Structure formats: structure tokens, C-alpha cells
Amino acid sequence: MATETTPAVVFWQWVNQSFNAVVNYTNRSGDAPMTVNQLGAAYVSATTGAVVTALSLKALASRLPPIASRFVPFAAVAAANCINIPFMRQRELKFGIPVTDENGNKLGESVNAAQQAIAQVVVSRIGMAVPAMAIPPVIMNALEKRAFMKRFPVLNAPVQVALVGLCLVFATPLCCALFPQKSSISVSGLEKELQERIRETSPETTRVYFNKGL
DSSP: OOOOOHHHHHHHHHHHHHHHHHHHHHTOSSOOOOOHHHHHHHHHHHHHHHHHHHHHHHHHHTTSOHHHHTTHHHHHHHHHHHHHHHHHTHHHHHHOEEEEOTTOOEEEEEHHHHHHHHHHHHHHHHHHHHHHHHHHHHHHHHHTTSHHHHHOGGGHHHHHHHHHHHHHHHHHHHHHTSSOSEEEEEGGGSOHHHHHHHHHHOTTOOEEEEEOOO
16 A cells, blocks of 8 residues: 655645634634634644644654554544644633533633533544544455455455445444533532632532533
């Protein structure tokens, strides 16, 4: 199998991470706007960090056994999610996201809740990639040793696409459901100032709720 050139890796990673950046921004928690400068800085940081990570892992792949090198794309995707999502949602990490009581009444904004929300989204995104990027490499490694695949190498790409598509059909909804869209956190897990404010204004509230985003 031909190895992708560095320019090809850079281009396709940039395209992929640009798409992910848009998805991560539009599916953030809350509706607080970002300035053009903030959005531009977040985009450049997210895409550059992800591309550099992919190139580093590509260089590492050349020194790994064939079966191990097949999992490098998954490692790149996982690492990219850990970079892209926090950067595109960095405003939440700085200023917090809205938290409400069980009736939807806004009680304030919490950075701690934002950290939990973003961590949950990162785990979900990595989980989505696990079946599609971990199962097909094992199957393809076995199939490529078979006579019919050696006789018809043109089947390689269609079989890989079919396997990835089949995995995504099940993995995407399952991993989106790993954590509830309306997540919660104990009041004691919030910032002290917000805890005090909630205990003054809503003393019966022990848990607050927030939209974790996607």
C-alpha cells in the first residue's frame, strides 16, 4: 500500500480539521458569541495543532510494525479531537457555560461545568472513531494475506470503505448517547463563588444542569 506524501497528509488533515472546527464551534454549549479575532485564533490553533500531531505520528508509523502502523490514523484522530475541541470551545473554558436548576432557570455560568462538558464530548468523539478505525485495520490485515485479495487488489479500497461505513452506522448514535445531552454536576463541584450564590438564591438546589454540546 502506497504511503501518503507529506503534502497530502497536510492537505487532507487541514480539510478534515477545518470541517471538525466548524462542527465543534456550531455544536458548542451556550450561545455566547466569539469575536472574529477569537474565532480566527481558535481555528488556526486547532487546525495547526492537529496537523502537526498527524505529521508527528506519520513519522512514527514508519518505525512501527505493519499492524501497529495501521492504528496510527486512529491515534491521530484521537489526538486531534483532544486539540480541536478545546480550542474551538476555549471561550467556555475561560468564561464558563450556563447552568440551570431542574426547571431550566439559569443560575449562573460555570467553568467547571464547561470542563466536564468538553471532556465528555472528547470521549464521545474518540469513542465514535474506535470501531471505524480499530476494527477495519485488524480485518484488512487478515484479508490482505488471503489469495483472493492478492488476486484482486482493487477490492482493497471498497472493502475498507464498507467496513468503516458499517462501523460508523452503529458507533455514531451509540457514542452520542454515552452522556446525556442535558448533563449535570453537583453544586459542590462548582466554583466556590457560584456555590455561594446558588445556596443564597436557590438553597434547595443540589445539582445543576447544562447543555454539554456535541
